[in-house]
Amino acid sequence: DAKTTQPPSMDCAEGRAANLPCNHSTISGNEYVYWYRQIHSQGPQYIIHGLKNNETNEMASLIITEDRKSSTLILPHATLRDTAVYYCIVRVNSSYDKVIFGPGTSLSVIP
Amino acid sequence: DADVTQTPRNRITKTGKRIMLECSQTKGHDRMYWYRQDPGLGLRLIYYSFDVKDINKGEISDGYSVSRQAQAKFSLSLESAIPNQTALYFCATAGTGSHEQYFGPGTRLTVT
Numbered sequence: 001d002a003k004t005t006q007p008p009s010m011d012c013a014e015g016r017a018a019n020l021p022c023n024h025s026t027i028s029g030n031e032y033v034y035w036y037r038q039i040h041s042q043g044p045q046y047i048i049h050g051l052k053n054n055e056t057n058e059m060a061s062l063i064i065t066e067d068r069k070s071s072t073l074i075l076p077h078a079t080l081r082d083t084a085v086y087y088c089i090v091r092v093n094s095s096y097d098k099v100i101f102g103p104g105t106s107l108s109v110i111p
Numbered sequence: 112d113a114d115v116t117q118t119p120r121n122r123i124t125k126t127g128k129r130i131m132l133e134c135s136q137t138k139g140h141d142r143m144y145w146y147r148q149d150p151g152l153g154l155r156l157i158y159y160s161f162d163v164k165d166i167n168k169g170e171i172s173d174g175y176s177v178s179r180q181a182q183a184k185f186s187l188s189l190e191s192a193i194p195n196q197t198a199l200y201f202c203a204t205a206g207t208g209s210h211e212q213y214f215g216p217g218t219r220l221t222v223t
Contacts, residue, residue, distance in 0.1 A: 032210065036212075041199060041219075042216065043203070043214030043215050044203075045214070046210075046212065046213075099154075099156070100156065101153035101155070
């Protein structure tokens with residue numbers, strides 16, 4: 001599985017968009033980009049995933065660059081409850097689909 | 112009721128003791144996983160199972176063993192607990208081919 005690089009921490013004002021970057025320059029053609037988040041000591045929660053195209057769901061949007069070497073998770077209107085550690089993961093969704101988590105980005109939403 | 116449950120939620124034990132952490136799920140998923148998390152670090156995979164007869168080691172399986180008693184149950188054992196196994200332990204499940212893993216609430220284990 002390709003490695004990812006994320007900033008260790010970020011701040012965002014409440015109500016503003018939070019843009020969380022992720023670099024995955026060694027991504028392979030069959031690897032997906034996944035985002036999970038973990039609110040303090042709770043179990044991680046799946047947010048969104050994508051392969052090539054940008055994706056949007058009720059929680060967030062995922063923007064993947066054309067060369068697929070980086071992506072951005074967008075929380076359109078951050079709330080205090082979005083304060084969490086956000087993990088960007090790149091992997092093949094195959095039978096051997098264990099998820100490898102890195103240290104992630106700690107997002108603080110500020111009132 | 113929660114889809115993925117873990118028991119106990121908190122446990123303090125002494126060095127050398129045997130301890131079992133249990134995970135149950137009601138999602139009907141074939142795949143189950145055990146992770147540990149240490150302060151400031153991401154999750155690391157201990158063991159995973161793709162069905163009742165399939166058990167695989169993860170990144171950090173030394174000092175741990177697992178048992179998949181049924182599709183819905185996956186237990187993690189520490190045969191002889193040591194202090195550096197103090198951590199937060201998470202169980203997760205996934206359906207075959209699914210993109211999403213569902214995590215339990217975690218077990219906080221302290222080995223003194």
